Amino acid sequence: MEELFWSCLAFGVLFTLVSVVLGDLVSHALGGALDFMSVDYLNPTTLAIAITVFGGSGIMLSRYTPLPGFASLAGALALAGGIGFLAAKYYVKPLKNTESSTAYSMQGLTGRLGEVLTSIPAGDGCGEVLLKVGAGHSNHIASSFDGNAIQSGVRVVVVQVKDGVLYVSRFENKE
Numbered sequence: 001m002e003e004l005f006w007s008c009l010a011f012g013v014l015f016t017l018v019s020v021v022l023g024d025l026v027s028h029a030l031g032g033a034l035d036f037m038s039v040d041y042l043n044p045t046t047l048a049i050a051i052t053v054f055g056g057s058g059i060m061l062s063r064y065t066p067l068p069g070f071a072s073l074a075g076a077l078a079l080a081g082g083i084g085f086l087a088a089k090y091y092v093k094p095l096k097n098t099e100s101s102t103a104y105s106m107q108g109l110t111g112r113l114g115e116v117l118t119s120i121p122a123g124d125g126c127g128e129v130l131l132k133v134g135a136g137h138s139n140h141i142a143s144s145f146d147g148n149a150i151q152s153g154v155r156v157v158v159v160q161v162k163d164g165v166l167y168v169s170r171f172e173n174k175e
Helices: 002-030 044-064 069-097
Strands: 113-118 126-133 136-144 155-162 165-170
Touching: 002 044, 044 069, 113 136, 113 165, 126 155, 126 165
Parallel strands: 136 165
Antiparallel strands: 113 126, 113 155, 126 136, 155 165
8 A cells, every 4th residue: 555655645746857858848849639638626736736735644654653554545535636636725826817918909999098109290190109018018009189299208098999000199197
């Protein structure tokens, strides 16, 4: 029985080392081939935690308690299941939910403040504006919403987005 526990402990430790060191390389090489396995409580991280806990707790229960082999096995399974569940609920799932994206919607730019980089001529002419989007900045083609010319360096607000063009107006800060 102890060989099973040692094997599980060794597998868990090796899995952790390999996934930390080679995780991105393996994930990229497989190209999402294992995405079908992405059940919240049965993902590789949770399974590795449970297997490692099973091995380690099994060794400790069999060596340091008077429990017989079957009771040590049952106790190790219970601990592995409990800690695996807690790890999935309070560690893996919250980390998965914190993944951020740099993607944004053009329609979501309405109401954003920016600065004119290339002057926008009066009428239907176009210029360029710089907007802060997420953690970075993004340049966009812009036209005057009011039809008035807007010089470079002026702060503007996006009023409308149509056909990939931002229609902007001067931003009047009345504080």
